[in-house]
Amino acid sequence: MNTQLDASTAFKDTLPTMLGYIGIGIAFGIVGKAGGFSTLVVVLMSLIIYAGSAQFITVSMLATNNPIFAIIFATFLINARMILMSLTVATFFKKESLFKNILIGTFLTDESFALGINKQLITNQRLTFSWFNTANLLSYLTWVGSTIIGALIGDFIPNPESLGLDFAIVAMFIGLLYLQVHTDQKLSVTLQLLLIVLTFVGIYFGMIFIPHSILVLLVTLIICAIGVMINYAFN
Structure with a gap:
């Protein structure tokens, strides 16, 4: 990472995270198809829900005929941490419009949050809408694209865990954790x-x-x- 906060720098900063998304996104697509859902439904989950752990839970709960209210409530609880993260990120965008803050919060993920926290450590606690929004959107597009790939090849992989794809997101967080410990001088x-x-x-x-x-x-x-x-x- 460097101290630049433009869109092109955001692409370079987000690239390692995008590579991690590819593995877990493909894994979700495969798991969704293995659960008996169509490619369209699996992709719509990534487009609308856009939450890795919540999507895996949704697939399993739908497959076992749980009521919709229970699924919605479970998804809310799983993603309740995003409230805390959004409150933290919002402090960097006090001068931006409400629309831009909502946009940042809507596409915020654990990974983009970690990237943002690491980034502000080397930019004197500064973040820009251009940098953060680009990081968010790149993550979103990578996740959705990876889900499409996973859904298309899902019929050919009956046992997703045999490939170890579910470990991709764990490896990603280990890397982000190391980066934060190494960077934070405070x-x-x-x-x-x-x-x-x-x-x-x-x-x-x-x-x-x-x-x-x-x-x-x-x-x-x-x-x-x-x-x-x-x-x-x-x-």
Whole structure:
């Protein structure tokens, strides 16, 4: 990454994320077809829902004839973390119009959020609509395009997990996490590693008694609060 915040730089910054989307998008297309849905329905899910984990849940719930309200509610809970992310991103666009803020929030993903947070670390806490909107739209187009490819070849791959495509998004987040730890000069590496370990512990034990739909959001809020208190106590 460099300090430029134009559209062409956004393409270069987003390229590694786009490559990750290809794997998981194809995997979703294959899983959707394996679940008995048509190519059109699978693609419409990516066009309209546009949320990886929520789309996998939607496919499984539709396949087991769950009521629509339950599917909508589950999707909302799974993506509730986006409220917190959108609030964070909105602080960088206070001078932009409401329409531009809505556009940024609509296409915001975990990956584009992580890219934005990493980017502002090297730009003196600056982000532009041109850079962020380009990153969002490139991610969206890559996701939809990858879903189309996966849906088209889905009939030829009866067992998606055998190819390990579902690990693509995990690998992507590992890379983004490393980039953030390496780039952030405001927090000590020791503190960041401590929070990462606490997050792993929180997720591991939280899975025992906390619904998976709100686990990520809850652990995120708790670990963020712990991080703020530790940073305040020693600085």
